[in-house]
Amino acid sequence: SQKIEQNSEALNIQEGKTATLTCNYTNYSPAYLQWYRQDPGRGPVFLLLIRENEKEKRKERLKVTFDTTLKQSLFHITASQPADSATYLCALVESSGSARQLTFGSGTQLTVLP
Amino acid sequence: DTAVSQTPKYLVTQMGNDKSIKCEQNLGHDTMYWYKQDSKKFLKIMFSYNNKELIINETVPNRFSPKSPDKAHLNLHINSLELGDSAVYFCASSTHYEQYFGPGTRLTVT
Structure with a gap:
């Protein structure tokens, strides 16, 4: 069956450290993968997109990697x-599907402790 | 200057009722979507729609129907509401790959 799994439901990290979130997928052939941020009571906000032929994308303090062999993206x-x-939240679009239909993972709640 | 707006923000209703949620986007996007986010925060596509194509997720009951009066609006009609329909519903729009989401409508069916 198809699955998108994000490493853990919750991740706590100390301020100043690097947070690493994992998105693994099974039985998908994604054309590209996106990461979104969602705050309580609000809709998701787009952060980054990475295509299947790209290894890494950066935006300010954010970096995304995409390994189609491991079927994994790191944020x-x-x-x-x-x-x-x-x-x-990670979300992917399959090569064979509708160009804009996103399938989301269940999300990782990140808490950065001061 | 809201990009994607939804009304109402909260909706409490009884089982068996029919209700609608409205969505408007002022971004000029050509595709709009409805998503359902359940109590476990899992966000699932229900519909995607542009002026050429309606794509329905096969798991969505036919009690749910999108209606688009024009390119900037995609409303969600729900007939015969059930307890399991309680969730947060998000509207979104896009023109390319990234999607812009509305603030959500929390639907509670009692």
């Missing part, structure tokens, strides 16, 4: 701050 937040505390 890094460097120099983490308490304001980075939120739920982070």
Whole structure:
């Protein structure tokens, strides 16, 4: 069966450290993968997109990697701050599916401790 | 200057009722979506719609129907509400790959 799994439901990290979140998928052939941030009571906000032929993408303190052999994406937040505390969702689009239909993982709730 | 807006923010209703949630986007996007987020925070696509194509997730009961009066609006109608329909419903829109989400509508069916 198809699955998208994010490493843990909750992750606590000390301020200033690098947070690493994992997204693993099974029985998908994603054309690209996206990461979103969701704060309580709000809708998800797009952060980064990485395509199947890209290994790494960066945006300010954020970095995403995509390994289609391992069927895994890693999402890094460097120099983490308490304001980075939120739920982070990975989402993928399959090569064979509708160009814009996203399938989401269940999310990882990140807490950055001061 | 809201990009994607939804009304109402909260909706409490009884089983068996029919209700609608409205969504509007002012981004000029050509595709709109409805998602359901359950109590475990799992976000699942229900519909995607543009002026050419409606794609329905096969697991969505036919009690749910999207209606689009124009390109900027995609409303969600739900007939004969059930307890299991209680969730947060998000509208979203896109023109390319990234999607822009509304603030959500928390539906509670009693």
